[in-house]
Amino acid sequence: MTGREKILSDVVKNKPTAIPLPVLDFKSIDQPFDILETFTKYVQAVGGEVVHVAHEQALLQQVTNERSAGKYIINRVPAGGQVDDVPVDPAILESVYRAYIKGSFGVAENGAIWVMESAMGNRILPFICEQLVLVLHKTELVANMHEAYASIQIDKEGYGVFIAGPSKTADIEQSLVIGAHGPKALSVLIIM
Amino acid sequence: MNPSHAKLAEAFNADEKRTDWHDQTLWFVRQKRDKAAHVLPEWEKLRQWASDIKDHTLSNLDVYLAEFEQKATANGVQVHWALDAADHNAIIHKIIRDQGLTRIVKSKSMLTEECHLNDYLQQSGIEVIDTDLGERIVQFRKEPPSHIVLPAIHLKKQDVSETFQEHLGTEAGNYDPQYLTQAARIHLREKFIQSELAITGVNFAVAETGGFVVCTNEGNADMGVHSAKIHIGCMGIEKIIPKAEHLGVFTRLLARSATGQPITTYTSHFHRPRPGQEMHIVIVDNGRTRQLGREDFRNSLKCIRCAACFNTCPVYRRSGGHSYHTAVAGPIGSILNPNLDMKANADLPFASTLCGSCTNVCPVKINIHEQLWKWRQVIAEEGLVAPSKKYSMKMMAFVLARPSLYRIAGSAGRWVMRNLSFLVKVKSLNPWYKQREMPDAPKESFRDWYKKNKEV
Amino acid sequence: MKVGLFIPCYIDQFYPKVAIATFQLLGKLGCEIIFPQGQTCCGQPMANSGFASLSGGCDKNFIANFSGVDYIVAPSGSCVLHIKEHLNDGKSPAEAEFIRTHIYELTEFLTDVMKLEKLSARFPYKVGLHNSCHGQRGLHLSSMSELVAPAFSKPAALLNMVSGLQLCLPERPDECCGFGGTFCVFEEAVSVKMGVDRIKEHESNDVDVITGGDVSCLMHLEGIMKRKGSKTRVMHIAEILNSEL
Numbered sequence: 001m002t003g004r005e006k007i008l009s010d011v012v013k014n015k016p017t018a019i020p021l022p023v024l025d026f027k028s029i030d031q032p033f034d035i036l037e038t039f040t041k042y043v044q045a046v047g048g049e050v051v052h053v054a055h056e057q058a059l060l061q062q063v064t065n066e067r068s069a070g071k072y073i074i075n076r077v078p079a080g081g082q083v084d085d086v087p088v089d090p091a092i093l094e095s096v097y098r099a100y101i102k103g104s105f106g107v108a109e110n111g112a113i114w115v116m117e118s119a120m121g122n123r124i125l126p127f128i129c130e131q132l133v134l135v136l137h138k139t140e141l142v143a144n145m146h147e148a149y150a151s152i153q154i155d156k157e158g159y160g161v162f163i164a165g166p167s168k169t170a171d172i173e174q175s176l177v178i179g180a181h182g183p184k185a186l187s188v189l190i191i192m
Numbered sequence: 193m194n195p196s197h198a199k200l201a202e203a204f205n206a207d208e209k210r211t212d213w214h215d216q217t218l219w220f221v222r223q224k225r226d227k228a229a230h231v232l233p234e235w236e237k238l239r240q241w242a243s244d245i246k247d248h249t250l251s252n253l254d255v256y257l258a259e260f261e262q263k264a265t266a267n268g269v270q271v272h273w274a275l276d277a278a279d280h281n282a283i284i285h286k287i288i289r290d291q292g293l294t295r296i297v298k299s300k301s302m303l304t305e306e307c308h309l310n311d312y313l314q315q316s317g318i319e320v321i322d323t324d325l326g327e328r329i330v331q332f333r334k335e336p337p338s339h340i341v342l343p344a345i346h347l348k349k350q351d352v353s354e355t356f357q358e359h360l361g362t363e364a365g366n367y368d369p370q371y372l373t374q375a376a377r378i379h380l381r382e383k384f385i386q387s388e389l390a391i392t393g394v395n396f397a398v399a400e401t402g403g404f405v406v407c408t409n410e411g412n413a414d415m416g417v418h419s420a421k422i423h424i425g426c427m428g429i430e431k432i433i434p435k436a437e438h439l440g441v442f443t444r445l446l447a448r449s450a451t452g453q454p455i456t457t458y459t460s461h462f463h464r465p466r467p468g469q470e471m472h473i474v475i476v477d478n479g480r481t482r483q484l485g486r487e488d489f490r491n492s493l494k495c496i497r498c499a500a501c502f503n504t505c506p507v508y509r510r511s512g513g514h515s516y517h518t519a520v521a522g523p524i525g526s527i528l529n530p531n532l533d534m535k536a537n538a539d540l541p542f543a544s545t546l547c548g549s550c551t552n553v554c555p556v557k558i559n560i561h562e563q564l565w566k567w568r569q570v571i572a573e574e575g576l577v578a579p580s581k582k583y584s585m586k587m588m589a590f591v592l593a594r595p596s597l598y599r600i601a602g603s604a605g606r607w608v609m610r611n612l613s614f615l616v617k618v619k620s621l622n623p624w625y626k627q628r629e630m631p632d633a634p635k636e637s638f639r640d641w642y643k644k645n646k647e648v
Numbered sequence: 649m650k651v652g653l654f655i656p657c658y659i660d661q662f663y664p665k666v667a668i669a670t671f672q673l674l675g676k677l678g679c680e681i682i683f684p685q686g687q688t689c690c691g692q693p694m695a696n697s698g699f700a701s702l703s704g705g706c707d708k709n710f711i712a713n714f715s716g717v718d719y720i721v722a723p724s725g726s727c728v729l730h731i732k733e734h735l736n737d738g739k740s741p742a743e744a745e746f747i748r749t750h751i752y753e754l755t756e757f758l759t760d761v762m763k764l765e766k767l768s769a770r771f772p773y774k775v776g777l778h779n780s781c782h783g784q785r786g787l788h789l790s791s792m793s794e795l796v797a798p799a800f801s802k803p804a805a806l807l808n809m810v811s812g813l814q815l816c817l818p819e820r821p822d823e824c825c826g827f828g829g830t831f832c833v834f835e836e837a838v839s840v841k842m843g844v845d846r847i848k849e850h851e852s853n854d855v856d857v858i859t860g861g862d863v864s865c866l867m868h869l870e871g872i873m874k875r876k877g878s879k880t881r882v883m884h885i886a887e888i889l890n891s892e893l
Contacts, residue, residue: 570698598689
């Protein structure tokens with residue numbers, strides 16, 4: 001018997017009688033609240049900042065300015081002008097100062113933003129850059145994680161991630177330090 | 193054999209200031225958990241849902257495991273099955289050896305701790321770099337983690353500073369967590385960028401899609417995995433959940449229960465390797481099917497490793513993770529470890545006052561303190577308690593079942609305490625008396641009083 | 649109403665004053681009290697040490713003593729919880745079942761059965777309440793800080809009926825004192841440390857008395873306080889509810 005067969009047959013032998021899958025009535029826990037306000041509060045709570053811009057032109061301006069200042073910028077957001085190809089080699093990406101990536105939507109209850117592989121160009125980009133900017137439109141917000149998972153197909157692409165704030169740790173005496181291995185700052189740019 | 197929890201806890205308590213600090217630090221985490229839970233009026237409903245989903249899953253585990261394997265394979269992921277720790281380690285070793293890899297990073301995975309993967313690989317001359325900051329700190333110190341979420345919670349910043357001074361060349365006497373973290377960042381980023389193989393744990397494996405979810409705050413799992421040519425995810429068979437929508441329930445509970453955060457910084461969903469990458473999953477039993485067969489203890493397999501039971505446990509907070517002498521410490525460890533090795537861990541179910549706080553904070557409603565009680569019965573039944581304890585319990589039961597004997601013993605006991613108290617007051621023989629006075633022994637029992645006064 | 653008074657073994661032997669207060673208090677409130685003379689112990693010390701199999705004799709004896717009353721009341725949450733959860737006897741299952749469902753801890757009995765709303769007691773002191781785990785998390789005598797649920801406390805409500813009494817809760821309102829049955833000797837270091845920490849919180853509130861519904865917790869705290877020469881006293885809640893000046 002292979003390990004697989006042994007494990008599965010031991011499960012069959014030892015598992016309890018079938019218990020039905022619960023019906024999860026997510027509607028029953030819905031609460032009305034101001035989604036943008038709550039989202040902003042939680043992005044700040046998890047160490048990020050929220051920046052409102054009036055229109056896409058402002059984003060384009062910002063990216064253009066930063067590029068001309070000579071910083072290593074990678075822009076993945078079409079509204080920000082030219083969309084850059086992302087190098088494969090992490091050793092090159094390590095020097096990225098700021099990456100602009102389009103988020104699919106934000107989650108109000110925790111400030112998390114769903115980001116898909118295709119938006120990143122390279123899976124490591126949102127982790128290896130020094131600063132991360134995630135761009136959302138004002139309409140791209142949901143209330144909670146139940147709505148979030150109802151809005152996505154998690155296996156649509158090979159990889160996807162909820163990002164809530166910059167990389168952080170509290171492993172030394174529970175003192176919060178921003179910028180553990182990943183970005184030292186996260187801005188959420190909301191196009192109003 | 194390990195020294196018992198009681199012995200190790202006594203040693204931990206020798207430094208009272210440090211014990212206070214450990215207690216207060218973890219109590220602060222418990223308070224953060226309370227605040228985060230109280231934000232959600234539906235908290236108790238979420239716990240019930242999570243518990244029900246896990247109960248259902250365990251009762252259909254073979255079906256979901258097979259579904260997961262089929263979907264994952266279709267996604268281009270290589271699935272391996274490991275009967276035990278040795279199998280698990282051998283599978284990983286083979287992947288490393290076949291491809292001749294040397295640069296290996298690992299993000300926090302309690303399963304690889306349980307299987308002692310690092311030690312095993314080290315014996316074959318293979319070094320694994322732990323990349324979670326807390327894990328890296330304890331790895332430098334050649335210590336095991338003392339907590340499943342906060343691996344270095346037993347250490348003060350001075351300790352970390354000294355460790356980093358020795359291994360990373362940081363300046364002596366600089367205890368600033370910001371400075372120390374920055375030093376680790378520089379050190380570990382170099383390791384990430386060079387890594388050829390990245391090992392991660394698995395928080396949730398979704399049967400419906402064949403993918404798995406890894407949660408971190410530091411981003412270390414992603415940094416390693418997205419650099420390396422090969423990603424190996426290691427999971428116990430109990431990590432399965434049926435559907436993607438169930439992730440909504442678990443991600444809402446996990447970080448709030450663990451650290452009081454509304455969600456971990458990164459909740460990464462892996463389904464297919466990136467172009468040119470290999471992705472492996474190792475599905476591990478290591479005693480889990482045996483626990484599934486123990487009716488009284490099977491629901492310990494619902495655990496999502498949030499460690500809320502650690503942080504709330506008044507015994508854990510005052511004895512430290514190392515006193516549990518196992519990979520998974522705390523209350524949940526005390527009901528999981530006797531299944532792995534009953535004899536070596538027979539002391540653990542007794543390292544509790546059965547206060548029940550663990551059960552109340554558990555996001556998947558494991559009746560932890562009731563299982564501690566039940567393990568005590570099993571362990572006594574198996575003859576794994578000290579003979580002296582067994583004998584005194586037998587004596588006690590004998591007396592207490594016989595009212596007249598009880599009356600004689602009671603008044604004799606009180607007489608001894610009143611008149612020959614030096615017999616009781618020997619600290620080496622009577623642990624109670626070491627740091628506590630004995631209660632005063634009254635002249636008459638209530639029974640005596642009642643006979644004289646019942647008409648009053 | 650015929651009430652069987654259950655006085656746990658160590659209260660009978662070492663804290664008769666708690667039993668007397670319970671007896672007098674229930675009498676004042678109009679209960680017909682019966683104290684079965686052959687009672688000994690609920691069997692918890694053996695069961696919590698892993699020897700539930702040895703508590704059969706205690707179970708038999710308990711049932712023999714307490715069959716035939718309307719309610720059984722005890723000034724101990726811990727012993728009551730043990731009976732509720734574990735009393736069993738193959739030979740008299742109906743009696744065991746009746747006892748399990750009709751046994752009450754004192755404050756629970758006063759609140760839920762007697763529906764007490766006022767009390768002529770006076771105790772002009774600052775009092776700290778220690779919630780015993782078995783009373784609170786086992787018998788649900790008060791809400792628990794871990795759960796997202798409405799707040800309530802049966803013992804606190806009763807203490808608030810006592811005139812002159814100033815009630816104080818410690819910073820951690822429901823942390824265990826560390827007694828834990830045989831835990832108090834087999835895990836002596838942690839047990840004492842837990843007790844020391846409880847006392848510190850109460851004493852920082854300048855309480856005169858620490859009270860609670862379980863003598864075992866109080867005995868443990870008292871032992872530590874006496875050794876330290878503390879001026880704070882412990883009193884069982886029955887003694888306070890029964891006090892008159």
